[in-house]
Amino acid sequence: MLLFWTTTLLLLGAARGKEVCYGDLGCFSDAEPWAGTAVRPLKILPWTPEKIDTHFLLYTNENPDNFQILHLSDPSTIEASNFQTTRKTRFIIHGFIDKGDESWVTDMCKAMFEVEEVNCVCVDWRKGSQTTYTQAANNMRVVGAQVAQMLNILLTNYSYSPSKVHLIGHSLGAHVAGMAGSRTPGLGRITGLDPVEASFEGTPEEVRLDPSDADFVDVIHTDAAPLIPFLGFGTSQLGGHLDFFPNGGQNMPGCKKNALSQIIDLDGIWSGTRDFVACNHLRSYKYYLDSILNPKGFTAYPCTSYRDFESNKCFPCPDHGCPQMGHYADKFAGRTSEEQQKFFLNTGDAKNFARWRYGVSITLSGKMVTGQVKVALFGNKGNTHQYDIFSGIIKPGSTLSSEFDAELDVGTIEKVKFLWNNKVVNPTFPKVGAAKITVQKGEEQTVYNFCSEDAVREDILLTLTPCETPNTI
CATH class of the missing domain: 3.40.50.1820 (Alpha/Beta hydrolase fold, catalytic domain)
Known part of the structure; x- marks a missing residue:
């Protein structure tokens, strides 16, 4: 016991x-x-x-x-x-x-x-x-x-x-x-x-x-x-x-x-x-x-x-x-x-780590080719470098959408620059354009619209300017 x-x-x-x-x-x-x-x-x-x-x-x-x-x-x-x-x-x-x-x-x-x-x-x-x-x-x-x-x-x-x-x-x-x-x-x-x-x-x-x-x-x-x-x-x-x-x-x-x-x-x-x-x-x-x-x-x-x-x-x-x-x-x-x-x-890979997210939608024009599409944003606070938006078959009339994280806040977006290339020699020198590009900053409800009637050869910058006043959605 x-x-x-x-x-x-x-x-x-x-x-x-x-x-x-x-x-x-x-x-x-x-x-x-x-x-x-x-x-x-x-x-x-x-x-x-x-x-x-x-x-x-x-x-x-x-x-x-x-x-x-x-x-x-x-x-x-x-x-x-x-x-x-x-x-x-x-x-x-x-x-x-x-x-x-x-x-x-x-x-x-x-x-x-x-x-x-x-x-x-x-x-x-x-x-x-x-x-x-x-x-x-x-x-x-x-x-x-x-x-x-x-x-x-x-x-x-x-x-x-x-x-x-x-x-x-x-x-x-x-x-x-x-x-x-x-x-x-x-x-x-x-x-x-x-x-x-x-x-x-x-x-x-x-x-x-x-x-x-x-x-x-x-x-x-x-x-x-x-x-x-x-x-x-x-x-x-x-x-x-x-x-x-x-x-x-x-x-x-x-x-x-x-x-x-x-x-x-x-x-x-x-x-x-x-x-x-x-x-x-x-x-x-x-x-x-x-x-x-x-x-x-x-x-x-x-x-x-x-x-x-x-x-x-x-x-x-x-x-x-x-x-x-x-x-x-x-x-x-x-x-x-x-x-x-x-x-x-997302953040950057080194200081400064801050990033600003943008959504972009591009309505294509011009010829149908295979290649890459890039855009850069220009605003009253600065400009971004070129960001990849799409890679594949570029079809006129189609719309491409993507998002990217920019290294700066460009402020009020004033214009957009469009670039395409495919790194393939083409004797017909096809031209591709962006009839319309809409841009939205992630934390804002304002959508900026930019238009162009032109098309350009590869590696030639196409500048799109506002086609109407910003819409609030």
Whole structure:
């Protein structure tokens, strides 16, 4: 009987799991769902706050280059800093093996200062992140509690509402933000930059970033291929009110360079190697950084899949508009709904990543030939290069339609240039023209119409001018 009760008590203890308590931060258990599951099989407790050694580094418009440290243990450091309660506060939280004074973090703050007055707080938990992944994935629970504690200090001591706070977390930092949000009622916004998959995908909402963690949660997925066998670090699971999948969310353009070119690009062996190994994963914060200075350059389209998006089935924006991926996602009128929303867009392969999507429809004239058709747009803000629209049999009277992502916003479209070629010697020198070309910018309802009665030989530009005033559809 003694053996029975001893065994029973041991089993009950194992079921309850171990627990550590860290003062005001609360207690942390290794019981389910935090450990002992298929997704999180190892029972590992988070380190002490002292060992993780989290720092809050404040940059503002007044001190953009040198941070001021805000101490949880000494709230007077907030009073003595440049923190201003009249401004929004954006926290940037790094992920695994990263650090809070990494150049991308400080660059993000500096970009914000160009467009707004803001308190920019970089959460540096490098000691807790630069360890084994499984340990770091548990340490983040303490860091999330510390971020929530800082928000509570701001609320209690300065009547600073959590609704004015935006948490931006990359990778493991996205789940830190989720943890902080779950402890902070009324938190304004969380942006998850490619939330990490391992130890989080498929877990209950209390473990990972989810829409209940803030009034508005937006997520950018850039490395959503399965971890095994494709080494995709990011999650494919929807985690926000709006989930963005640029370039389909798995393989980012410009990420197939060889390691040497990456190192040369980034002026450093460590940075170059990291960018090569985790290029897709890091693209999320690079897109966000570019979005700050390009308020209209990351229009994202609601669509069921990237295949449909690439098949031109999700253009133009619906009547209620499209959101901007990144910094300005919260401007979207329909940003929250009971159903999570998926959006797609394409980006460039290098900085500047912003793109503007146009739909083009061409009514052909002239002779029937085999070849390629291209167009370029000319507007009051600039011109695009030639974009491929069609390749195949060019039939007069037929209409070709396609979409492309331009490297700039041309503004009001003033003319269109048409070009065709087939690279085949033809002694009859056939001529092909475009009787009409209609152009629409994805986020606008205006359709521009351009006409021409001419036809041209191959590789000769044909200029089409407006044939009527723009129509609003």
